Amino acid sequence: MRIYKAKDYADMSRKAANIISAQVIIKPNSVLGLATGSSPIGAYRQLIEWYRKGDVDFRKVTSINLDEYRGLPQSDPQSYSYFMHQYFFDHVNVCPQNIHIPDGMAPDPQEECRRYDTLIQACGGIDLQLLGIGHNGHIGFNEPGEAFEKRTHCVSLSSSTIEANKRFFDNEESVPRQAYTMGMRSIMQAKQILLIVSGEEKAEIVKEAFCGPVTPQVPASALQLHNNVTLVGDQAALSLIPDGGIDE
Numbered sequence: 001m002r003i004y005k006a007k008d009y010a011d012m013s014r015k016a017a018n019i020i021s022a023q024v025i026i027k028p029n030s031v032l033g034l035a036t037g038s039s040p041i042g043a044y045r046q047l048i049e050w051y052r053k054g055d056v057d058f059r060k061v062t063s064i065n066l067d068e069y070r071g072l073p074q075s076d077p078q079s080y081s082y083f084m085h086q087y088f089f090d091h092v093n094v095c096p097q098n099i100h101i102p103d104g105m106a107p108d109p110q111e112e113c114r115r116y117d118t119l120i121q122a123c124g125g126i127d128l129q130l131l132g133i134g135h136n137g138h139i140g141f142n143e144p145g146e147a148f149e150k151r152t153h154c155v156s157l158s159s160s161t162i163e164a165n166k167r168f169f170d171n172e173e174s175v176p177r178q179a180y181t182m183g184m185r186s187i188m189q190a191k192q193i194l195l196i197v198s199g200e201e202k203a204e205i206v207k208e209a210f211c212g213p214v215t216p217q218v219p220a221s222a223l224q225l226h227n228n229v230t231l232v233g234d235q236a237a238l239s240l241i242p243d244g245g246i247d248e
């Protein structure tokens with residue numbers, strides 16, 4: 001695993017955007033697994049800037065998002081579909097037909113999960129999977145549990161995730177209780193994984209995930225078993241990693 005220690009959020013975002021744009025430049029028809037949350041917003045901004053300058057082109061890219069709240073339509077400003085359009089897709093030239101996000105309004109959850117796994121396979125798997133990490137070690141919405149959930153599934157969100165995500169909603173009651181998430185198999189089968197993290201409040205879980213035992217109680221710990229993971233974190237988030245990461 002490569003660890004890049006960034007000075008701050010802006011530096012983390014630029015380093016992450018560098019890795020993503022390198023992937024797209026080397027392979028213009030890359031399949032990108034994309035993520036939401038506060039962590040990737042800066043990287044998306046940086047990619048938009050480079051796109052506007054003509055340095056990176058998303059015309060042939062396919063994007064497959066990690067997760068979506070169940071019960072929110074795409075038009076809901078809290079949906080991950082809305083987020084992705086607002087912070088990225090509306091500003092670059094990814095073709096609309098190449099954008100894939102679980103459908104929060106699908107009438108049959110099991111069928112929606114099957115559809116999504118089939119889609120990931122049909123795209124030939126993921127070249128680069130971008131991830132954030134939840135305070136409880138979740139990736140996507142793969143919550144701590146007794147076993148790693150391999151396939152796309154509909155998950156009941158843990159109280160700590162509802163608590164952490166309520167900042168985006170009017171109040172805690174408005175946070176959907178369920179979500180669709182890509183499973184651990186699709187994430188682990190990605191050729192390259194880029195996890196970005198910032199802030200002191202994530203330092204403890206970063207240490208648990210990357211220095212502790214591999215356990216489904218900390219879903220991100222499975223990444224220790226992947227052979228091409230890059231962790232880009234700011235100093236605060238990496239402060240409890242023993243060697244402090246590798247300065248560039």
Ligand code: GLP
Nearest residue numbers: 036037038039132133134140141
């Ligand atoms: C949400 C998302 C995750 C994301 C996590 C961390 O729960 N489902 O994909 O990684 O939050 O978000 P943030 O980057 O805002 O801390």
